[in-house]
Amino acid sequence: MAKFEEVKNGVIFPVGEKNDVYAKYFIGQSYLNNLIADPKLSVGVGNVTFEPGCRNNWHIHHNGFQLLLVTGGEGWYQEEGKQAQFLTAGDVIVTHDGVKHWHGAAKDSWFEHLAITAGTPEWLEPVTDEIYNQLKK
Template sequence: MEVLRKRPTGRGPAEWFTGDVWFDVVHAGTEPSRMRVNIVRFAPCARTAWHRHAAGQTLHVTEGIGLVCSRGGEVVVMRPGDTVHTPPGEWHWHGAAPDHFMTHLAMWEGTGESGVPETEWGEHVTDEEYHTPPVAG
């Protein structure tokens, strides 16, 4: 058994996020584990850039109200208790709603392949994309 002590909370880098985002690494598995888990806290209007994960990603909202969107899809509202899965390679973004904070667990896997990135980051989500009226979630 191994007890992993809490690491300091990190600020989300401007290359990957718009607005104030903070995260805590819960687990960054070392081989043979490829599991990654972060607690991510978004201020109102804060969001990720477009990105995709080689092995997919699962989000579980723990508090607040959030938004999520896949490229070419509709913006969807996320609420506490909701779990969203994006399959491998699907471009998407997620973040807080305009008037709410939002916290989620982000879970994904490393690729286990040398030189193959587990996450590929794209361009920032525009204000127009972000403010597209969401569908009820």
Template sequence: MDLKPVSPTVKTPAEAFTGDVYLTPIHTGTPPSRMTVALVRFTPGAHTNWHSHAVGQTLHVTEGVGLVGIRDGSVLRVRAGDTIVCPPGEEHWHGAAADTFMSHLAMLEALPDGGDPTSWLEPVTDEHYREANQRS
């Protein structure tokens, strides 16, 4: 058994996120485990770019209200306690609702070859985000 100290929180890069988003690494597995877990905190209105994960991603909302959208236009309004499973290769985005903070645990698997399991794409347009807040 290992007790790992708390890792420093970092501000996420502007090229992959809109608004202020902070990430605290929790766990990076050592082989044979490939699990990666982070606590991600979104300020009101902050969200990711469109992206996908080669092996999928699981999000568990720990605080606040957020949105998760996929390419077909579907948007889920999520709350503390909700768990969202994004299948491998599904292009999606997620973040806080316009008027509240949202935090979630982001859980995914690293690739066996050590490559990046996340494919970052274009930003979510302001119009798309605004519409998502209104209809969900």
């Protein structure tokens, strides 16, 4: 049994639907509930939920940023060239314009965060099992 199973029901906001639109940029299953997707605003807010072991590909936000507000479970965040950071509820991540990074759930835990994003994402290569399986809390 995975840790933080309650996350799959939504901690603060509903989980949303299977993230089929972005599935090709994820290893494993994620869910997306777009909370703010107003074309008149230059920022979007989504509640993203990751099943255990799910993570997104390396990516970069151009002409913008990404803020992650962790609301439940356990997960990881890593910027290129830096050590991965272990994340739990209450952690806040600021990703500046042009920084290559990835984020996702721990192997044995559900994970959920709010993603506040501006700019255009450039999706890159997957985070390999070799890199992911070496992560230690």
